[in-house]
Amino acid sequence: MRSSSPLVHCITNRVVANFTANVLLAAGAAPAMVDDPEDAEVLAGVAGALLVNLGTVTRAQAAGMRAAIAAVNAASPTVPWVLDPVAIGALPLRTGLAAEFARQGPAIIRGNASEIGALAGGTGGRGVDSTASPDEVAEVAENVARSLGSVVAMSGTVDLITDGTRTVRVTAGHPLLTRVTGVGCALGSVMGALAAVTDPLTAAIAATAMVCLAGETAAGDGSTDGEVGTGTFAVRFLDALTLTPADEIAQVLRRPVPSGSAA
Amino acid sequence: MRSSSPLVHCITNRVVANFTANVLLAAGAAPAMVDDPEDAEVLAGVAGALLVNLGTVTRAQAAGMRAAIAAVNAASPTVPWVLDPVAIGALPLRTGLAAEFARQGPAIIRGNASEIGALAGGTGGRGVDSTASPDEVAEVAENVARSLGSVVAMSGTVDLITDGTRTVRVTAGHPLLTRVTGVGCALGSVMGALAAVTDPLTAAIAATAMVCLAGETAAGDGSTDGEVGTGTFAVRFLDALTLTPADEIAQVLRRPVPSGSAA
Amino acid sequence: MRSSSPLVHCITNRVVANFTANVLLAAGAAPAMVDDPEDAEVLAGVAGALLVNLGTVTRAQAAGMRAAIAAVNAASPTVPWVLDPVAIGALPLRTGLAAEFARQGPAIIRGNASEIGALAGGTGGRGVDSTASPDEVAEVAENVARSLGSVVAMSGTVDLITDGTRTVRVTAGHPLLTRVTGVGCALGSVMGALAAVTDPLTAAIAATAMVCLAGETAAGDGSTDGEVGTGTFAVRFLDALTLTPADEIAQVLRRPVPSGSAA
Numbered sequence: 001m002r003s004s005s006p007l008v009h010c011i012t013n014r015v016v017a018n019f020t021a022n023v024l025l026a027a028g029a030a031p032a033m034v035d036d037p038e039d040a041e042v043l044a045g046v047a048g049a050l051l052v053n054l055g056t057v058t059r060a061q062a063a064g065m066r067a068a069i070a071a072v073n074a075a076s077p078t079v080p081w082v083l084d085p086v087a088i089g090a091l092p093l094r095t096g097l098a099a100e101f102a103r104q105g106p107a108i109i110r111g112n113a114s115e116i117g118a119l120a121g122g123t124g125g126r127g128v129d130s131t132a133s134p135d136e137v138a139e140v141a142e143n144v145a146r147s148l149g150s151v152v153a154m155s156g157t158v159d160l161i162t163d164g165t166r167t168v169r170v171t172a173g174h175p176l177l178t179r180v181t182g183v184g185c186a187l188g189s190v191m192g193a194l195a196a197v198t199d200p201l202t203a204a205i206a207a208t209a210m211v212c213l214a215g216e217t218a219a220g221d222g223s224t225d226g227e228v229g230t231g232t233f234a235v236r237f238l239d240a241l242t243l244t245p246a247d248e249i250a251q252v253l254r255r256p257v258p259s260g261s262a263a
Numbered sequence: 264m265r266s267s268s269p270l271v272h273c274i275t276n277r278v279v280a281n282f283t284a285n286v287l288l289a290a291g292a293a294p295a296m297v298d299d300p301e302d303a304e305v306l307a308g309v310a311g312a313l314l315v316n317l318g319t320v321t322r323a324q325a326a327g328m329r330a331a332i333a334a335v336n337a338a339s340p341t342v343p344w345v346l347d348p349v350a351i352g353a354l355p356l357r358t359g360l361a362a363e364f365a366r367q368g369p370a371i372i373r374g375n376a377s378e379i380g381a382l383a384g385g386t387g388g389r390g391v392d393s394t395a396s397p398d399e400v401a402e403v404a405e406n407v408a409r410s411l412g413s414v415v416a417m418s419g420t421v422d423l424i425t426d427g428t429r430t431v432r433v434t435a436g437h438p439l440l441t442r443v444t445g446v447g448c449a450l451g452s453v454m455g456a457l458a459a460v461t462d463p464l465t466a467a468i469a470a471t472a473m474v475c476l477a478g479e480t481a482a483g484d485g486s487t488d489g490e491v492g493t494g495t496f497a498v499r500f501l502d503a504l505t506l507t508p509a510d511e512i513a514q515v516l517r518r519p520v521p522s523g524s525a526a
Numbered sequence: 527m528r529s530s531s532p533l534v535h536c537i538t539n540r541v542v543a544n545f546t547a548n549v550l551l552a553a554g555a556a557p558a559m560v561d562d563p564e565d566a567e568v569l570a571g572v573a574g575a576l577l578v579n580l581g582t583v584t585r586a587q588a589a590g591m592r593a594a595i596a597a598v599n600a601a602s603p604t605v606p607w608v609l610d611p612v613a614i615g616a617l618p619l620r621t622g623l624a625a626e627f628a629r630q631g632p633a634i635i636r637g638n639a640s641e642i643g644a645l646a647g648g649t650g651g652r653g654v655d656s657t658a659s660p661d662e663v664a665e666v667a668e669n670v671a672r673s674l675g676s677v678v679a680m681s682g683t684v685d686l687i688t689d690g691t692r693t694v695r696v697t698a699g700h701p702l703l704t705r706v707t708g709v710g711c712a713l714g715s716v717m718g719a720l721a722a723v724t725d726p727l728t729a730a731i732a733a734t735a736m737v738c739l740a741g742e743t744a745a746g747d748g749s750t751d752g753e754v755g756t757g758t759f760a761v762r763f764l765d766a767l768t769l770t771p772a773d774e775i776a777q778v779l780r781r782p783v784p785s786g787s788a789a
Contacts (some may be wrong), residue, residue, distance in 0.1 A: 018708070022706060025704075025707055026755070026756045027758060031541075033541050039583075039617040039618065055296075060584070062584065090302055181285050229503065230503025236755075278544050357562075493551060495759075497764075
């Protein structure tokens with residue numbers, strides 16, 4: 001990714017647009033945020049990847065998403081794209097859009113267990129409730145991946161990435177990653193950047209490792225949750241994305257995963 | 264607030280959405296920014312508090328605000344909400360919206376003397392001109408609070424918070440707080456987070472103390488205005504919100520207030 | 527600028543709105559972001575300068591831009607404004623808007639060689655292709671400046687600023703300036719702030735010197751591109767804008783320019 005600097009077209013939420021762009025630039029990719037349907041259609045067809053994030057979606061923005069998804073699917077070869085169904089479930093507009101978009105072939109769907117469960121329900125499968133065991137949660141993710149033909153990346157204490165057949169767990173990260181807005185949304189954009197240069201399963205795994213390791217580096221070696229403020233943490237997180245060598249990131253994937261754990 | 268992590272639904276301006284979310288996360292609350300009217304109506308009814316900030320309001324965003332305000336007022340029990348009438352006075356769209364929304368029962372109205380004065384004028388009271396004395400300014404704030412049944416939090420060199428009967432002044436803060444965009448807007452969101460767990464007057468006072476003290480901590484002990492850059496200041500401000508113990512924040516409220524001073 | 531603190535009305539892209547506001551505040555100006563056509567018309571007429579940036583333009587935002595441009599041109603005296611035609615060329619909505627707006631008398635047009643070339647093509651001149659020599663690129667910029675009556679500021683390894691008759695090159699900056707989103711967009715806003723207090727050619731040159739020098743300061747003295755992360759760089763960049771004395775900025779303009787170089 002760092003050598004080819006893929007262009008990632010992001011139609012994303014207004015809260016995290018700046019942070020997402022800075023994460024992509026730090027990681028070596030090139031962000032472009034274009035929402036207007038007419039312009040989005042042109043850009044999506046020539047980008048290396050597309051991100052569709054529903055975090056602050058409105059009907060106006062959804063029109064741009066539709067145009068961009070149609071363009072990436074019509075391109076030859078098709079352009080890989082990532083769907084991030086932020087906070088779907090109870091909110092009607094975004095829940096409907098997620099169900100509509102999920103059927104249009106995203107390379108990767110990224111969300112937490114609640115969002116992936118809501119997507120499962122919305123596309124005819126079974127959801128995730130709070131009593132679900134780790135194995136049951138993993139099964140929901142695998143079912144979504146198989147039924148939609150997408151890689152599913154489910155974030156949590158342990159991250160789970162699956163194409164429905166192969167399932168990988170990543171044990172990395174830091175609690176402060178949940179105290180800076182937009183880390184998960186930016187992770188989706190990095191998955192897109194990597195999907196521009198490799199297969200979706202590898203892209204989702206490598207992006208997760210990269211972002212989680214940057215979080216660990218940002219928190220510092222001997223620190224606990226309370227000792228680094230979120231302002232300093234966010235600065236160091238971008239620094240780590242800029243400076244961490246690729247071989248250190250790859251090491252994250254060789255860590256053992258606790259038995260019985262899931263997303 | 265840190266133990267219950269209230270969900271604050273923010274319909275706020277595009278300049279400060281990211282900073283507001285990070286301030287809420289640093290302070291221990293959970294932000295959610297949803298503008299679409301259909302989704303905003305659902306979210307507002309289940310949130311701990313709502314923030315309506317007019318900083319970059321458009322007619323499209325105003326529709327989401329109307330839906331959210333109706334939902335919080337229809338919820339049982341009602342959800343407290345904060346109105347921040349940014350830059351009202353000369354600009355017609357936002358000035359009209361502020362007058363409309365102010366009559367719908369915000370728990371807290373947060374603004375500077377000019378904005379509170381404009382709101383007074385728009386709701387039939389007397390405004391604030393540049394020749395007003397501190398006592399006259401305080402009287403305008405108290406009249407607005409009484410006529411609308413809201414707590415009014417008027418920011419300035421000295422912050423003034425009043426429910427129309429009881430008036431509290433907070434002497435804290437630092438000039439650099441005005442050199443980082445969105446501090447006042449984020450303060451409104453923290454007032455919302457605290458209003459989810461206590462009464463509006465206490466919430467407005469405690470939020471003001473928390474934000475002002477974080478500004479002092481960020482500026483550093485021996486510094487003057489010119490010695491800390493605004494980049495470092497903003498990072499340290501978020502760090503201070505993350506790390507400052509609650510009992511230190513409470514100390515701010517025991518400081519003496521200079522005689523004759525007002526917002 | 528630091529003494530008069532000019533109000534800069536920015537109708538700019540959602541990715542960089544926060545960073546632009548913080549850059550203006552750090553540099554001593556006062557930002558105001560208002561997109562709604564009704565409010566934008568009132569604000570633009572009383573601002574010190576207007577910035578129109580097409581980075582995430584939609585048809586809704588374009589309506590606010592049209593209203594604001596009409597207001598600055600109708601004001602007496604007229605208010606100077608800056609056009610930043612971000613990523614025009616292939617994208618139809620923004621390319622058409624840039625051609626429309628460029629004919630309405632911007633004091634300064636700021637962009638890279640590709641954008642200025644696209645503007646030249648769209649207004650009947652000759653574009654810039656990748657085989658163009660530095661002298662050919664400079665000629666395109668000078669032709670655009672003369673045909674539109676605007677100062678053209680073309681960013682690149684060497685920045686070129688011209689009013690069509692006088693052409694100045696600024697040799698300053700650092701590669702990390704391209705790894706933080708919105709530096710170029712924020713530069714346009716600083717040009718606006720300075721155009722509120724001096725002539726457009728001087729404003730564009732001084733803003734370029736200020737932003738480039740802040741980038742050098744942020745990167746640190748002995749550093750190379752890889753040693754400072756982009757998080758730390760962005761913080762130090764704002765610090766440098768806050769703290770660098772004006773006479774140091776002026777020194778940048780006395781540097782020799784490499785022979786044969788252009789934007």
